[in-house]
Amino acid sequence: MEKIFVTYKIPEIGLKLLSKFNVEVNEEDRTLSKKEIIERAQDATALVTLLSDNIDAEIINALPRLKIIANYAVGFNNIDIEAAKAKGVIVTNTPDILTDASADLAMALLLATARRIVEADKFVRKGLFEGWKPELFLGIELNGKTLGIIGLGRIGKAVAKRAQAFGMKVIYHNRRPLTSEEEKNLDVEYRSLEQLLKESDFISLHVPLTSETYHLLSRSKLKLMKPSAVLINTSRGAVVDEEALIEFLQQGKIAAAGLDVYENEPEVPYALKELDNVVLLPHIGSATVETRNNMAVLVAKNVLAVLEGKKPLTPVY
Ligand code: GLV
Ligand code: GLV
Structure with a gap:
C-alpha cells in the first residue's frame, strides 16, 4: 500500500x-x-x-x-x-x-497599527485608563488615505476591496501591470515600486518569496517611504530587509509596522518586541x-x- x-x-x-x-x-x-x-x-x-x-x-x-x-x-x-x-x-x-482569511488578517494589522489597538489594550490592562481624554491614543484615519499594494494577486485584490470599503485609495505595483479594464473594474492605479513607496500612507506586501522578491524592500527602498507611513507584511519576512526595517522604526523614519512574518522565522528579533509602534503576530494569516x-x-x-x-x-x- x-x-x-x-x-x-x-x-x-x-x-x-x-x-x-x-x-x-x-x-x-x-x-x-x-x-x-x-x-x-x-x-x-x-x-x-x-x-x-x-x-x-x-x-x-x-x-x-x-x-x-x-x-x-x-x-x-x-x-x-x-x-x-x-x-x-x-x-x-x-x-x-485562503485568500479571504489572509486578506482579513492584513486588514486587521492595518487597523491595529492605524488605531494602536495593541498598545491601547496593554494600557488598559496595566490599569492606566483614568478616563476619556481628547488626545489619548490618537491614531491615523483610514478614510482618504492611500494604500499601496505590492503584489496585486488574489490576496492583494481581496485586500484592495476591504481597504476601499474603509474609504482608502488603492495604488499597486506588480511585475506586470493589469489591463486598464481590470484596473478600472478594481478601481486601482498602477505605480512604479519607487513611486508607490513615496506616495503610500500604508503599504501591504502580497508577493511570493522568490529570488526576485528577496529584500524587495531593501534599505534604499524603505528610505523612500514617508516617515508617517505604515508597513504591513503578511507575505514572507525575507521580502523586507528586516534589519533595516527595525532601524527605521526605531528612528521614526517609518511610523509603524504590522508583521505576521519574519526573516528568520520563528525567530523574532528582540528589537522588534521592544517597539510600541509594531504589532507582531505568529504567522497566522490563514488561521481560521x-x-x-x-x-x-x-x-x-x-x-x-x-x-x-x-x-x-x-x-x-
Ligand atoms: C495568492 O493566493 C495570491 O495570488 O495573492
Ligand atoms: C501562509 O503563509 C501560506 O503560504 O499559506
Missing part, C-alpha cells in the same frame, strides 16, 4: 480523506530535521509538508518513490521546485481558499477554522489525485 508521510498533524478532516492509504503522521509538536524527514518518508510516495519544512534537493533526491509534495500553504518558497521538476515530483499548494480545514481537504485531494494517477487540482508548475 502506498505510504503518505505527513510532517506535522493537519486537521483531521483532511487526514480522513486519505484513510485508504497508509498515512504516517509526525505526532510530535515540532519541525522535523532533514535527516528525520528522509528516514521517515523513505518509502513514501506522497509527502505532506508545512511552510516551515525546508524541502531541499537533498530530501527530494533521497526519496526514491516520491510522486508528490503537497504543501499545506499557498507559498512554496520552502520547496526546491527545480529539484522536484528534475525528478518529476509534482508539487501542489493551497491557493484561492474554516480555512485551515479547507486547506487540509485540498491537500488531501491533491494527494489522492496523484496517487490515483489523475491530475492534481492545484499544481505549482
Whole structure:
C-alpha cells in the first residue's frame, strides 16, 4: 500500500480523506530535521509538508518513490521546485481558499497599527485608563488615505476591496501591470515600486518569496517611504530587509509596522518586541477554522489525485 508521510498533524478532516492509504503522521509538536524527514518518508510516495519544512534537493533526491509534495500553504518558497521538476515530483499548494482569511488578517494589522489597538489594550490592562481624554491614543484615519499594494494577486485584490470599503485609495505595483479594464473594474492605479513607496500612507506586501522578491524592500527602498507611513507584511519576512526595517522604526523614519512574518522565522528579533509602534503576530494569516480545514481537504485531494494517477487540482508548475 502506498505510504503518505505527513510532517506535522493537519486537521483531521483532511487526514480522513486519505484513510485508504497508509498515512504516517509526525505526532510530535515540532519541525522535523532533514535527516528525520528522509528516514521517515523513505518509502513514501506522497509527502505532506508545512511552510516551515525546508524541502531541499537533498530530501527530494533521497526519496526514491516520491510522486508528490503537497504543501499545506499557498507559498512554496520552502520547496526546491527545480529539484522536484528534475525528478518529476509534482508539487501542489493551497491557493484561492485562503485568500479571504489572509486578506482579513492584513486588514486587521492595518487597523491595529492605524488605531494602536495593541498598545491601547496593554494600557488598559496595566490599569492606566483614568478616563476619556481628547488626545489619548490618537491614531491615523483610514478614510482618504492611500494604500499601496505590492503584489496585486488574489490576496492583494481581496485586500484592495476591504481597504476601499474603509474609504482608502488603492495604488499597486506588480511585475506586470493589469489591463486598464481590470484596473478600472478594481478601481486601482498602477505605480512604479519607487513611486508607490513615496506616495503610500500604508503599504501591504502580497508577493511570493522568490529570488526576485528577496529584500524587495531593501534599505534604499524603505528610505523612500514617508516617515508617517505604515508597513504591513503578511507575505514572507525575507521580502523586507528586516534589519533595516527595525532601524527605521526605531528612528521614526517609518511610523509603524504590522508583521505576521519574519526573516528568520520563528525567530523574532528582540528589537522588534521592544517597539510600541509594531504589532507582531505568529504567522497566522490563514488561521481560521474554516480555512485551515479547507486547506487540509485540498491537500488531501491533491494527494489522492496523484496517487490515483489523475491530475492534481492545484499544481505549482
Ligand atoms: C501562509 O503563509 C501560506 O503560504 O499559506
Ligand atoms: C495568492 O493566493 C495570491 O495570488 O495573492
